[in-house]
Amino acid sequence: MNPVPKKEAVDQVRSEIRAVLGQSVSQVFFGRIDAILEDWSTGKITAGQACEQVQKRVSLFIDEDKAREIGNRCSPIIMREFVPSHK
Numbered sequence: 816m817n818p819v820p821k822k823e824a825v826d827q828v829r830s831e832i833r834a835v836l837g838q839s840v841s842q843v844f845f846g847r848i849d850a851i852l853e854d855w856s857t858g859k860i861t862a863g864q865a866c867e868q869v870q871k872r873v874s875l876f877i878d879e880d881k882a883r884e885i886g887n888r889c890s891p892i893i894m895r896e897f898v899p900s901h902k
Contacts, residue, residue, distance in 0.1 A: 828866070844872075
């Protein structure tokens, strides 16, 4: 299995987060989540760090169960970053 290109992985994670949080979360909060994902896409932080930061924010400001669900949905996506490609 080849790793997912970083932009595609970021977009997939963003979609999963929005699916879990739905429309009940403000755009300001989503903006902060997008900033974390942008740091991941530019290489400032790893996929794991991005997921952890998102989960912490969601747990603190929204709901612990939603934070766990985000982690469960996003783990398979971010784990692809660690799968070496064979070219």
